[in-house]
Amino acid sequence: MSQVRLRPPAHRVDRRAIWLWTLQALTGAITTVGLGCVGAAVISATRPGWLPEWLLDRTWLLPVVIGVLFLPEVTIAPVWRYRVHRWEVSADVVYTRAGWFSRTWQLVPVARVQTVDRTQGLLERLFGLATLRVTTASHAGSSLIVGLRDPVATELSETLAVQAGELRDDAT
Amino acid sequence: MTSPDPGPDPAGPDRPDRPEGRDRPDRPDRPEGPPSWSGPPQPAPPRDLYPPQRLSTLSLIVGPLQTLQNLAVPLIAVLFFGRFSSQSFVIAAVTVMLTLVATTIRWYTFTYRISPERVEIKQGLVGRSTRTIPIDRIRGVDVTANLLHRALGLAVVRIEAAAGGGAAEEGKLDAVMAPEAERIRALLLRRRAAITGTAPAGASADAGDGASAIDPYAPPAPDVVHHTTPWRWYLYAPLSGVYLLAPFAALAAIAGFIGQLGDELGLFSPERLRSIAEGLETVPYVLLAALAVLFVLLVPVVAVAAYTIANWAFTLREREGNLITARGLLTRHTVALERARVRGYELTDNPLGRVFRTVRLGAVMTGLGDTATRAQLLPIVPRRVAEAISGRVLGPYRGTLLPHPTSALRRRLVRAVVPWAVPAAAVLYLGWTWAVWPVIVLALLCSLVAVDLYRSLGHGYDGARLSVRSGSLDRRQAVVEARAVVGWRMTQTLSQRWAGLVTLTAAVGAGTGGYAAIDLDSAEAAGFAADVSPEWIRPFLEPDDDANEEPPASEGP
Numbered sequence: 098m099s100q101v102r103l104r105p106p107a108h109r110v111d112r113r114a115i116w117l118w119t120l121q122a123l124t125g126a127i128t129t130v131g132l133g134c135v136g137a138a139v140i141s142a143t144r145p146g147w148l149p150e151w152l153l154d155r156t157w158l159l160p161v162v163i164g165v166l167f168l169p170e171v172t173i174a175p176v177w178r179y180r181v182h183r184w185e186v187s188a189d190v191v192y193t194r195a196g197w198f199s200r201t202w203q204l205v206p207v208a209r210v211q212t213v214d215r216t217q218g219l220l221e222r223l224f225g226l227a228t229l230r231v232t233t234a235s236h237a238g239s240s241l242i243v244g245l246r247d248p249v250a251t252e253l254s255e256t257l258a259v260q261a262g263e264l265r266d267d268a269t
Numbered sequence: 270m271t272s273p274d275p276g277p278d279p280a281g282p283d284r285p286d287r288p289e290g291r292d293r294p295d296r297p298d299r300p301e302g303p304p305s306w307s308g309p310p311q312p313a314p315p316r317d318l319y320p321p322q323r324l325s326t327l328s329l330i331v332g333p334l335q336t337l338q339n340l341a342v343p344l345i346a347v348l349f350f351g352r353f354s355s356q357s358f359v360i361a362a363v364t365v366m367l368t369l370v371a372t373t374i375r376w377y378t379f380t381y382r383i384s385p386e387r388v389e390i391k392q393g394l395v396g397r398s399t400r401t402i403p404i405d406r407i408r409g410v411d412v413t414a415n416l417l418h419r420a421l422g423l424a425v426v427r428i429e430a431a432a433g434g435g436a437a438e439e440g441k442l443d444a445v446m447a448p449e450a451e452r453i454r455a456l457l458l459r460r461r462a463a464i465t466g467t468a469p470a471g472a473s474a475d476a477g478d479g480a481s482a483i484d485p486y487a488p489p490a491p492d493v494v495h496h497t498t499p500w501r502w503y504l505y506a507p508l509s510g511v512y513l514l515a516p517f518a519a520l521a522a523i524a525g526f527i528g529q530l531g532d533e534l535g536l537f538s539p540e541r542l543r544s545i546a547e548g549l550e551t552v553p554y555v556l557l558a559a560l561a562v563l564f565v566l567l568v569p570v571v572a573v574a575a576y577t578i579a580n581w582a583f584t585l586r587e588r589e590g591n592l593i594t595a596r597g598l599l600t601r602h603t604v605a606l607e608r609a610r611v612r613g614y615e616l617t618d619n620p621l622g623r624v625f626r627t628v629r630l631g632a633v634m635t636g637l638g639d640t641a642t643r644a645q646l647l648p649i650v651p652r653r654v655a656e657a658i659s660g661r662v663l664g665p666y667r668g669t670l671l672p673h674p675t676s677a678l679r680r681r682l683v684r685a686v687v688p689w690a691v692p693a694a695a696v697l698y699l700g701w702t703w704a705v706w707p708v709i710v711l712a713l714l715c716s717l718v719a720v721d722l723y724r725s726l727g728h729g730y731d732g733a734r735l736s737v738r739s740g741s742l743d744r745r746q747a748v749v750e751a752r753a754v755v756g757w758r759m760t761q762t763l764s765q766r767w768a769g770l771v772t773l774t775a776a777v778g779a780g781t782g783g784y785a786a787i788d789l790d791s792a793e794a795a796g797f798a799a800d801v802s803p804e805w806i807r808p809f810l811e812p813d814d815d816a817n818e819e820p821p822a823s824e825g826p
Contacts, residue, residue, distance in 0.1 A: 103759070103795045104811045190805045200766075202759040204798070206805050209755035209778075234635070234778025238756030 103202060106185035106192045113224045114182070114244025118175035120220055126167035133160035173197075184242045186253060189264065191231050193240050205240045209233045210261040215254040217247065229253055318456060319383035321391075324376060327421045328444045332372035333365075334417060340364060381442055383456065386464070388428060390440050402440050405464045406430045409607070410454040414447065415600040424450035428457065458591050458605060465609075492593070496658055498583040498648060505649040506576030507569040508622045509629075510742075516564070516571035580648045585658070592632070592662070594646060606644065610635045612779040613734065613749035614646065614659050619742055620721065622649065630655045632663070633749060633780035644780075659748070666736050666748040670727030676768040677788035678723040685715035718742070728773075728786035728797060735775060735801050737786045747784045753777050757798045757806070761791065773798060 137156040144153050152158070177197040185192045191205045214230040221227055227250035232239040245253070337344070344364060348357050379392040388402045407430050414424040424447040428440035445453070506512045581598035591605045613633040622628060630647035646662075647655055659665070689712040696704040721741040728737045730751070738746035756776035765771060765788065773794045774785040789797065799806035 101796045101799065101810045102792060103806075103809050106809075185809075187808055190808070192809055196760075199760065199762040201761075203756065204758075204805055204809070205756040205776075206802070233755040233776065235755050235776040235782040237758050237774050237783025238776025238778070240756075 106183040106194055108184050110179070110182045110184065110242070110244035111226060111246045111249075112179070113226060113246075115175045115179045117220055117224050117226055117244060118178055119171060120223075122167070122171040122174060124220075126164065126171055129167065130160045130164050133163040179244075182244065184245075186257065189260075191240050191242075191257070193242055195241070195243070203240045205231050205233060205238055207257065207260045208264040209238065210257065213254045213257045213261065215250050227251070229257075231257065317382055317384050318460065319381070319453070321380045321382040321389075323380055324442060325423055325445050325449070326376075327423055327446070329373060329376055330421065331417055331423060331444055332376065333368050336368045336372060337365065340368070381440075383453070383460075385460065388440055388457070390442075400440055402428055402430045404457060404461050407457060407461050408610075410457050410605050412447075412450045412454055412603040413600060414444075418444055419447075419601065422447050426450045426453055454605060455589070458607070459589060461607075462590055462609075492586040492588045494584060494586050495592075495662055496583075496585040496647060496650075496654070498580065498650065502648070502650055503573055503577040503580065505622075505625065505627050506573040508619070508625055508627055508649055509572075509576070510619060512572040512576045513568060516568050516575075519571065519575075576648075583648050585646055585662075587662070592646065596648070604645075606632055606634060606646075610779070611663055612753035612777060613747060614663050615748070615780070616652075616655060616659070616746045618652075618744050623744075626652045628652045628655045630659055633747065633753075633777070635753075635779040663748075664734065664750070666729075666731055666734050668729040668731030668734075668736065670729045670736060670738055670746075673723070673726040673728075673786075673788050674770065674790045677726060677770055678720070680764065680768055680770070680788065681719035681722050682716055685719035686712050689715070726787060728789060730797065730800050735784075737775070737784050739785070739787050747780070749775065749777050749780075749784055751801050753779060754802055757802070758783070759794055759798075765791075775801070 137159040140148070140159070141153065141156040174197050178195075181194060181196055181200055183194045186207075189207050191203075191207060191210075193201075193203045195201050195203070210231055210233060212230075212232045214232070215227050216230065217227045225247050226244050227247045229242040229245055229250045230239070231241075242250075242253075344361050347360050350357065374394050375392070378394050378397075379390070381391075382389045383404075385404075387404055388407075390400045390402075392398055407428055409429045411427040411429065412424050413427065418424055423444040425444045426442040428442075430439070442450075442453070444450075578598045580596045583596040584594070586593045586595070587608070590608050592608055592611070593603060593605045595601060595603045611632050611634055615631045615633060616628045617631065618628045627649050629645070629649055632644040632646050634644050647658065656665075689708055693705060693708045693712075696702075696708060718741050722739075725741055725744045726739055727746075729735065734748050734750050735754075736746060736748045738744065754775045755778050758774040758776060759771050760774070761771045768788075769791050770788040771791045771794045772785050772787050773789050774783040775798075776783050786794075786797070795806065795810060799810060
């Protein structure tokens with residue numbers, strides 16, 4: 098077996114994806130910290146006996162700890178993700194790289210593509226971005242490109258759908 | 270009284286309107302033959318391979334008996350609670366009568382029909398439902414027969430199909446005469462092969478395009494018997510974890526049944542329980558210990574018995590492009606797997622099985638989802654037998670399995686030992702020095718498993734099939750055809766990156782959906798994928814080896 102490695106895919110996603118990921122992480126963080134505040138209020142009101150006294154006097158620690166845990170997700174992750182996320186569509190393969198400290202490389206041959214979906218959530222619409230999802234007969238063979246500029250995603254989904262129809266090879 | 274058949278879900282492209290059937294509640298009163306087809310008149314199909322017909326009249330005997338079997342406990346409870354008064358007898362009699370009437374109505378209104386393109390099952394008295402299963406969507410046709418069915422010469426036909434959304438749809442004919450069941454199965458499988466164009470070479474002569482080419486009453490082609498399990502191999506039962514647990518499950522079931530019965534009949538009043546407990550205290554400990562030892566000795570015996578009943582006369586046959594397994598002493602399960610859908614196979618074993626060199630063989634099938642038990646091809650058999658049969662029937666794997674780097678072993682050892690530091694520290698903090706030893710022993714046992722986990726890691730490719738292996742207590746080696754790969758996924762966590770490892774998954778539209786080579790050398794992974802599917806991977810390989818920095822990326826195309 099030869100010692101070769103994959104080169105990264107050619108294209109980065111759109112820079113606005115950083116803000117999209119920041120906003121998404123922030124939404125999650127604010128929701129969870131809010132839930133933590135509610136939990137802290139409940140704990141300080143009921144004072145359950147199985148918790149040590151010093152903790153009951155400092156229930157504000159709960160939302161603070163949650164907030165600190167979310168900090169890297171909100172601050173570092175979006176930029177890191179932007180550096181990792183890349184994509185490339187060659188004549189017969191969709192090649193993507195995603196993740197931040199854990200990474201995933203995915204190669205999906207266009208000939209085995211079953212569906213191509215372009216989706217746009219509320220936040221994505223705000224930034225003019227879209228997500229492209231390419232699925233095959235296997236869940237492990239499905240690819241997701243987040244943070245494409247909407248026109249790019251639309252064009253890609255159309256060309257991919259046409260290509261998939263032409264190359265379709267029913268081995269599975 | 271709920272009927273046990275699948276709900277009235279009139280799925281299908283050409284179902285007749287449902288309210289139509291509801292408008293004619295008086296229809297079953299007509300004395301004429303099979304019920305007329307409700308709904309608007311459909312264009313007449315070319316010719317039915319099987320005209321509309323009812324289930325076997327003998328199912329009129331089985332149906333009520335099976336329903337009453339489910340009602341047995343409540344009925345007995347009613348008789349007991351009513352202290353066998355006339356009132357309780359009336360309730361029981363009415364229940365039995367209603368059961369008889371309901372099953373008769375169900376039998377009368379249930380018809381099935383096989384046209385060249387689809388199977389149609391109509392049922393229901395008031396809310397008529399039609400289930401249409403296109404024949405090309407059929408995934409498998411199973412024939413089962415429990416003891417009662419076999420006594421009467423009946424069998425249940427289960428037609429499994431994948432609906433558009435992927436959810437399993439099923440048609441169940443419960444029950445028809447056994448030869449009829451065989452004929453329906455052969456007919457459906459042959460017809461499906463003709464429609465989907467997957468007819469095997471041997472059977473394609475009569476599976477032309479027209480329906481007229483298929484005669485449902487033609488004698489089936491002769492089978493090729495690949496394997497019949499000799500009785501000696503039932504002794505392998507204790508090598509399977511599931512069957513070792515069987516006696517405990519049986520014990521639990523008996524205890525549960527007694528408890529339930531006791532609750533319903535009021536046997537276990539607090540006083541009664543107290544007297545039982547006092548009675549138990551007088552039993553000498555020696556006797557209790559002897560009983561426990563006896564139970565432990567009985568475990569393998571019960572395991573063998575349960576396994577033998579489930580896998581009695583296990584045969585693997587091949588007929589007209591289908592692999593057919595049959596097993597079971599009391600209930601005979603016959604499962605047909607279309608060969609054209611097989612993409613590979615999986616050899617499963619555990620440490621105990623490795624000592625005795627035994628494995629199980631399962632097929633990797635498309636469209637079967639995770640119904641792993643259905644894809645079973647062989648029970649526990651010697652490894653050489655499984656390898657010979659899988660090689661002969663499904664294609665051999667001629668390559669070797671390459672070991673993974675030692676950093677994978679280090680990862681496994683760290684994961685096995687480090688978690689025990691917490692209980693060890695806690696024990697030492699509490700000053701229970703004696704308890705350190707059990708923790709150390711447990712950590713050692715986990716390290717042994719870790720070493721075994723590492724030893725079982727492997728991957729390989731022989732030019733036609735790729736193979737990956739992993740697991741220890743449940744070790745699986747998958748062999749998958751290269752043409753079945755629909756994509757590649759490579760993942761690397763932070764700790765894997767530090768260790769220079771990746772997990773490479775071959776996405777396959779069959780079996781579990783993906784087969785992973787875990788903790789591969791990151792420098793080897795791309796090469797392995799490129800060996801299996803060069804045309805997809807080659808264009809993305811690094812031009813030269815030492816280029817480690819990222820090339821500049823463009824902002825979109």
